Amino acid sequence: MPTLKPASSPGCGDCRARPVCLARDLGPRELARLDAIIQARRTVKRGESLYRANDPFDNIYAVHVGSFKTLIAHGDGVEQVTGFHLSGEPLGLDGICTERHNCTAIALEDSTVCIIPFPLLESLCREVSAMQHQVHRMMSGEIVRGSRLMMVLAAMSAERRLAVFLVNLSERLKVRGYSPAELSLRMSREEMGSLLGMKLETVSRMFSKFQQQRLINVQGKQVQILDFGGLSRIERGCTSLPIAAATG
Amino acid sequence: MPTLKPASSPGCGDCRARPVCLARDLGPRELARLDAIIQARRTVKRGESLYRANDPFDNIYAVHVGSFKTLIAHGDGVEQVTGFHLSGEPLGLDGICTERHNCTAIALEDSTVCIIPFPLLESLCREVSAMQHQVHRMMSGEIVRGSRLMMVLAAMSAERRLAVFLVNLSERLKVRGYSPAELSLRMSREEMGSLLGMKLETVSRMFSKFQQQRLINVQGKQVQILDFGGLSRIERGCTSLPIAAATG
DNA sequence: CGCCTAATTGATAGGTATCAACGCTTGTGG
DNA sequence: CCACAAGCGTTGATACCTATCAATTAGGCG
Secondary structure (H helix, E strand, C coil): CCEECCCCCCCHHHCCCHHHCCCCCCCHHHHHHHHHHCCEEEEECCCCEEECCCCECCEEEEEEECCEEEEEECCCCCEEEEEEECCCCEECHHHCCCCECCCEEEECCCEEEEEEEHHHHHHHHHHCHHHHHHHHHHHHHHHHHHHHHHHHHHHCCHHHHHHHHHHHHHHHHHHCCCCCCEEECCCCHHHHHHHHCCCHHHHHHHHHHHHHCCCEEEECCEEEECCHHHHHHHHCCCCCCCCCCCCC | CCEECCCCCCCHHHCCCHHHCCCCCCCHHHHHHHHHHCCEEEEECCCCEEECCCCECCEEEEEEECCEEEEEECCCCCEEEEEEECCCCEECHHHCCCCECCCEEEECCCEEEEEEEHHHHHHHHHHCHHHHHHHHHHHHHHHHHHHHHHHHHHHCCHHHHHHHHHHHHHHHHHHCCCCCCEEECCCCHHHHHHHHCCCHHHHHHHHHHHHHCCCEEEECCEEEECCHHHHHHHHCCCCCCCCCCCCC
8 A cells, every 4th residue: 555645745845856856957947837736655665566557647757765676577477677776766757648657667776766657747848838848858868768778688798798787887886875886785696687688597607707806795685886897898808817826 | 062942942831740759730820831941942962961960950840851860970980780760750859958959860861850959849739739748748759769669679689679669660651551461671771770779680581480480571671571470479589480391 | 703800600608697605794683 | 373275486417498608611802
């Protein structure tokens, strides 16, 4: 059962995620208009769904606190992860075209989202061009995100895919004010593998390989990046050499 | 050098692609407003680019006649195909978020596109809610297209990927009033392979395999679908059996 | 008609999946 | 506080799929 907070909960002005969210670049007047249509937040516990594929589409969401995975069901029972979503990132945009959600969104940890009723957002966009442009940018950004991932999946080895994933996650954490070197992975090896098109055993092997090369330090879900340059080189396709003798 | 046609060229009302284009579901008054901002069409010869990655973003486009591929450059010189686009389908939406085009669009045959100046479209969307919603649906549709392809790339074998590709292309041709069984491929094996994450030799082998199984008939770029059910079964993951003895 | 590119087919190598076993972490209850 | 169970993660051996390299054939354009 979702928890609804009254509209009196703190608005976008106070939000830590604002610089990376829909509210980015809005002036105070426009921000107030946006705040007015975001009437509630919702809490989603770890493992629970925010919405499921084929649910009627009414709202889009912005992750406020926590993180989510999105899944597409896949003929039989197999679930394909299509993305991990951090604070400030939008959820539900894929539901606009069919009036039903096309994927399922599940919280990776106890999380809250801002509920944005889509018809109200459309009204606001007709009145406030800055808001309109921001929505367009957000949707365009999702399209670009998709084609990047497409490229990664179509053209890169498992090693490169994982390097891309780690560097990308690191950058997204950095923008949010977290350390780019200390990753606290909220998802399992299997979920990572699903997104990246490989099996969980392969994910694990690549982690071990990177650790042997002193690129990262892996401690289960805690990953420490030791060598950004090295990871970037792998990301760009420079094949890693065998490990040189380590200094003491 | 692009050819520009005057605004007097036939508008969306007469367009064969209208049912699958931005103009879908618009009333006559709204259609006239859209026609008014589409001031020109542009001809792009086979192999030429409509726009290139990093070009300043001013317009989106709708394919009027012909077809395009979109590419992302890939670190070094490698080009990754991210989509094939038929009449009525949008081009350039990925440029909104950065004010620059994120990919390169190249005509697969002599083609024409409708030029839609994006600032004018945004203005129109603020006035005409049906137009606004249509734009949102179109962008959402692109997001869904991306995540579907992502799923195909992440989870399917080469055989299934090609089956998905053929069935998808067939459906898109059918909607446009062409025979769903007679595919005239405008792209090379290599370009198909790039989109689908496999090498051109593998594409070729899969074509031969499908032909042996009497699912399709391949004659270079002319492909005839003989057994939609069989292709769909492969698409859904039912492993194809060895060929039964053929009649006569 | 001939050149050049695209496509097909074969042989082999390499990367990742699969199957299997073990170890670690986490949470629960005595 | 410790014992135990269950799930997650790691590692190894092997098989399979697809890439790679190579040779040949077909097709398209000047």
